[in-house]
Amino acid sequence: MKFSINQSELQNALSVCVKGSSTRSTLSILAGVYLKAEEGSLTLQTTNLELSIKVTCPALVEEQGESVVPAKLFLDIVKNLPDMAVRIESDDATASVFCDTTTFSLKALNPLDFPAFPEVEAEQEAQFPFSAFSTMVKRTAKVVSHDETRAVLTGVLVSCVGNELKMVATDSYRLAVSETQLTQPCPEEFEAVIAGSFLNDIASLPQSDQPITLALSENQIIVSYQDTTFINRRIEGAFPNYKQLIADGFSTRVTLSTHALTDAVRRVSLLSNKVSPVQIKVDAESGVMTLVTNSQDIGNAQENLICEIEGESVDIAFNYSFLLDGLNSITTDAVHLDLFGSMKPGIFRATEGENFLYLIMPVRV
DSSP states (O other): OEEEEEHHHHHHHHHHHGGGOOSSSSOGGGGEEEEEEETTEEEEEEEOSSOEEEEEEEOEEEEOEEEEEEHHHHHHHHHTSOSSEEEEEEOSSEEEEEETTEEEEEEOBOGGGSOOOOOOOOSEEEEEEHHHHHHHHHHHGGGOOOOGGGGGGGEEEEEEETTEEEEEEEOSSEEEEEEEEOSSOOSSOEEEEEEHHHHHHHHTSOOOSSEEEEEEOSSEEEEEETTEEEEEEOOOSOOOOGGGGSOSSOSEEEEEEHHHHHHHHHHHGGGOOSSSOEEEEEETTTTEEEEEEEETTTEEEEEEEEOEEEEOOEEEEEOHHHHHHHHTTOOSSEEEEEEOSTTSOEEEEEOTTOEEEEEEOOOOO
């Protein structure tokens, strides 16, 4: 195998592909990246037997062939090469990398031992604008649980009915719901629970005008974007009935600047910790919301914010990092905080122009 490729193109392809390789498996071949040079193109593949990734990019191929080299080491080498043409040659035992005055020689593995890329029959398929899809993932996937014993909570519920694309995630302490209206309706109803970590990897891909395609089989999800294909295990199990948590109306609604509230939480949380949450005291008569933290060993902090208040006064407390996660996902200038009492969940809602909701469970003080 002999081919030449631009360093930056190879680095970009490897950066995406290497996420599918495994360093924990007893099978050494799974720590490698499979390279296949064909006329005018290079295909890279990795798999950990749950996630498989395939990336195709243009290359100047002199001699067709295939090889497997250590994925992470190969990426580290390519990252540190100058932005010039990279030439790669391989035989049965070694793969050599040439760039400018630099040469690396790596032990190659047998490409015949590398698992074939899965061929999956799709039962459902939908296309979405990548920018909208990526934004929604970044707002919701941060809320997924990391407790593998409740696998369904480690995923994001992605659904599309008609023109509405919705993503929902919860770790049972907070809930994020993001919705958007599509210009083109989904051809059929679409619903799946997809791993949050996998969706974060997808959302971090370079932005483009090309749509992203999601397809479902019985137990796998196939994602296609630009020249990249991902196949991952679909999370099984029933997603919790989150709608029953979202109460209609409110007993107290506070409306204020998103930026001002985020900065205030960030300041007072400097004296907070996991034991001492941020207390929110809403005074309906004066139109002031006060943020307070008290830490026995450190001290206390307080900040007053003038805001619009509908309904009754209330005192409530929240985990400060959960507060910041929700507020950082809201891009509207103003935010509504709907409260239903001191021991019931609070709901942050983006104001006009954005359909995003963030529910957070209170902390007992």
